[in-house]
Amino acid sequence: MLLRKGSQWFEINRKLAVYIVEDTTFYPKFDEFCKLACYVDEHYFPTMLTIHASNLLANRIGMAISTRPDGDSDRPRGGAHPATFGRADITEEFLKKVLEDQSCLYNNQPSSVCFLFARKFAPSALEPLLLLAPKYFGY
Known part of the structure; x- marks a missing residue:
């Protein structure tokens, strides 16, 4: 199957x-x-x-943060579920890697428009994300 x-x-x-x-x-x-x-x-x-x-179906793939299972991430913790990112994880290097590792598709064709989906962020990650967002996300 x-x-x-x-x-x-x-x-x-x-x-x-x-x-x-x-x-x-x-x-x-x-x-x-x-x-x-x-x-x-x-x-x-x-x-x-x-x-x-x-x-x-739209067959759309956007950029995703933290959707890799722990075993596949740079910070392995074991298990089949994504890790939670905290304050210490949110660095310029982290955001550069997220943006460099992604390709966006729409109807299985490369697209210049990417939709960012992020999850599994601890409350402590908010401040560094807000500080770095203008530089990396343009807002």
């Missing part, structure tokens, strides 16, 4: 939500065959919607 991998954070319209809720074909197969490291939000939804309603 080939699965499409997507972000666990996404937006859908009402029509796609109805497809998901009404599905009795794809989820039973997903549940049967996908036992290890398979997640409904990252695998089932993108796979089922690509098969059932690909013409309604």
Whole structure:
């Protein structure tokens, strides 16, 4: 069974939500065959919607901060979930790396417009982010 991998954070319209809720074909197969490291939000939804309603998907990829699992990040902590970034993590080098490592796509084509999605920041990260944002994000 080939699965499409997507972000666990996404937006859908009402029509796609109805497809998901009404599905009795794809989820039973997903549940049967996908036992290890398979997640409904990252695998089932993108796979089922690509098969059932690909013409309604934006196929957009933007820049993301902190969506790498701990084991894949520069600060490994173990586990399958992203690390939380705190005050000490927010440096100029960190933001340079985020901006250099990203490519943005829209309908599977390179795009000059990138949407930044960030999560897993501790409250202590707010001040350094606000101080560095004008230099790196232009606001």
